[in-house]
Amino acid sequence: MATAEPRGWYLAREVGLLAGVSGDTIGQWARYRYIRSSWSSKIPRVYSFQDVAEAIAVHELIDRRIRHADIKRAIERLRDQYGDWPLQTAPLAIPDTATGIALKTGAGAYDVARRPGQTYLSFVELKDISDLLRRGGWALRGVDNITRIEVDPDRLSGQPTIRDRRVPAEKVARIAALPGGLRLLASEYGVTKREADDAVRWYARAQQFGQVAA
Numbered sequence: 719m720a721t722a723e724p725r726g727w728y729l730a731r732e733v734g735l736l737a738g739v740s741g742d743t744i745g746q747w748a749r750y751r752y753i754r755s756s757w758s759s760k761i762p763r764v765y766s767f768q769d770v771a772e773a774i775a776v777h778e779l780i781d782r783r784i785r786h787a788d789i790k791r792a793i794e795r796l797r798d799q800y801g802d803w804p805l806q807t808a809p810l811a812i813p814d815t816a817t818g819i820a821l822k823t824g825a826g827a828y829d830v831a832r833r834p835g836q837t838y839l840s841f842v843e844l845k846d847i848s849d850l851l852r853r854g855g856w857a858l859r860g861v862d863n864i865t866r867i868e869v870d871p872d873r874l875s876g877q878p879t880i881r882d883r884r885v886p887a888e889k890v891a892r893i894a895a896l897p898g899g900l901r902l903l904a905s906e907y908g909v910t911k912r913e914a915d916d917a918v919r920w921y922a923r924a925q926q927f928g929q930v931a932a
Contacts, residue, residue, distance in 0.1 A: 724756035735925070736878070739856075774851055792810075815838065822843060888921055894914045
């Protein structure tokens with residue numbers, strides 16, 4: 719992904735739903751260069767699938783109590799080697815014995831935030847951020863029983879959809895909440911009850927994280 723072309727097309731609110739933060743937070747992260755807005759840096763900013771994955775990575779690091787200054791420092795140091803989206807392309811790890819960001823190499827890892835060059839033998843690797851995004855983003859972190867949501871940057875500009883379909887998951891969730899919504903989804907869109915239930919649960923979780931973050 720370091721040299722890939724941007725894919726997908728997202729506004730700040732849409733990034734926030736997938737990254738588990740508010741749209742305002744996404745705008746702040748872009749202004750302070752934690753993430754890029756690859757398609758447009760003007761207002762409204764327009765983000766790519768890769769930018770969304772970077773936002774999820776930033777959220778993951780903050781959730782692990784990594785300081786904002788350390789995240790920014792690591793991004794700046796990694797960008798020359800790993801391209802425009804270093805948090806998802808570099809093999810990052812979190813040391814067990816320190817609060818920082820390390821770059822995995824061989825059997826160990828070395829610090830890229832606070833103490834450049836310091837090595838660690840005990841660390842936790844960051845999980846595949848792109849895989850989490852493709853399953854539905856931050857809302858499905860640690861959730862295995864919502865399986866009918868998919869984020870494909872080449873389908874509907876990367877909007878979350880019902881898996882293998884061109885039906886937006888948010889639209890399904892909104893219709894399902896209406897009287898007779900499930901019947902309408904089945905007759906007009908061929909959406910099953912299980913697909914609708916997954917869309918409702920995904921959308922509720924995505925909104926919840928955004929509201930908490932705000």
